Amino acid sequence: MKFPVFDIHSSEAFEKMALEIYRYQLRENAVYQQYCQLINKTQASRLEEIPFLPIQFFKSHTVVSDKRPVKITFTSSGTTGSVVSKHVVTDLDVYNQSLDHSFKKTYGEIKDYVVLALLPHYLDRTGSSLVYMAQRWINASQRVESGFYLNDLAALSKVLKSFENSHQKVILIGVTFALLQLAEEYAMPLDHVIIIETGGMKGMRKEIVKPELHHILKTAFTEASIQSEYGMTELLSQAYASDGINFTTPPWMKVSTRDTNDPLSGIEDGKTGGLNIIDLANYNSCSFIATQDLGKSFTDGSFQVLGRFDHSDIRGCNLMAVN
Structure with missing residues (x-):
């Protein structure tokens, strides 16, 4: 409903x-x-x-x-020993609807895309609302190539190159430090890819301002659309920046x-x-x-x-x- x-x-x-x-x-x-x-x-x-x-x-x-009974509890990431946020959700269908309506409004039909995620696999991070979102996108795309690639950048680069040759539309959503690593090791032109970065370094690397980040990504992945997502554990909706800002x-x-x-x-x-x-x-x-x-x-x-x-x-x- x-x-x-x-x-x-x-x-x-x-x-x-x-x-x-x-x-x-x-x-x-x-x-x-x-x-x-x-x-x-x-x-x-x-x-x-x-x-x-x-x-x-x-x-x-x-x-x-x-x-009503809690269906799922989303938790924020934190350093060892830190107190994390907990968002209890009693109606998971509302989050699913929010994800689906928001995606369609922003990007169109998800079945038109292959979805690649530079995020921890769902089974490794069950408390993450972001990973849940990526998993839903991956499932909804109904493409066997869609999936999580955080620990295999070489395989991801091969997949990206293969889709460039076939003109397949791709969404690559990832954490910032992983996208930067991909940019350093596997720079390539990506004419048919939307790259969605989801946040800062959070201790993995030195923090950089968003314009610098987007300049690095645009230089490495020429012709790609570099975009941003804004969401958090405590919300059930996201905002998107097509220009990254x-x-x-x-x-x-x-x-x-x-x-x-x-x-x-x-x-x-x-x-x-x-x-x-x-x-x-x-x-x-x-x-x-x-x-x-x-x-x-x-x-x-x-x-x-x-x-x-x-x-x-x-x-x-x-x-x-x-x-």
Whole structure:
């Protein structure tokens, strides 16, 4: 059954659904309810009045709005001994629908692509929502060549070359440090490949800014489309940047910015602040999350990610490969 949030096609419908989910989560989500009470924000009649739960609560509490049994628990990556975020999901079909609708809206029919993943294999990292996403893409592509290639760059390079000759459309999604290693060892022109990078180095290499990363990838893989994905353990939706910098969201997701010195106050578009995310697919946990990412939001609904708050924990996709 199609979840109602995936039928949103206007700002008015988004606000109406967001307010309904806010009231539901305020009533059913004990963590969100207590937080709203502590900051004295238990009523909202407009989208701008809805409070955002700090993302750190996913490390210290079970954030859930649903009494149904947990179907899967997604966990963030972390250094040895660090506390990781846990996102309990009671309705996995909603995540599946979010992935499917978002892919089709962004890239078209998945059966048109071979999907190659520079990520840990699903069986090696069962708690990763990103690996789950890649596995779903791989399965949906229905191509025997689709799969995980993290530990065999030589085999991946051969597959990429073979598809270049046949003009087959390919999506290569990978963690940044692995894509850089592929660029160093197997540079080649890729006319029919979309490369989607998913994050920073997270301790594997020296951090570099995104423009430098994309310059390296574009130089190594001439003619390839270098793009970016923005997602996290605590969300059930993703944003994509076709130019690698400016992210766009699906209709059921919205990103805004808050004042870095006054986290309960929003700031105007175009200024740097903390990123607040509304993910209406996240109805079974919390749809309103204040992240630890710094960025800018814009009037057209797009946003940029510029970094993280000082003293934020090291975490992210790339650590999956070494944990």
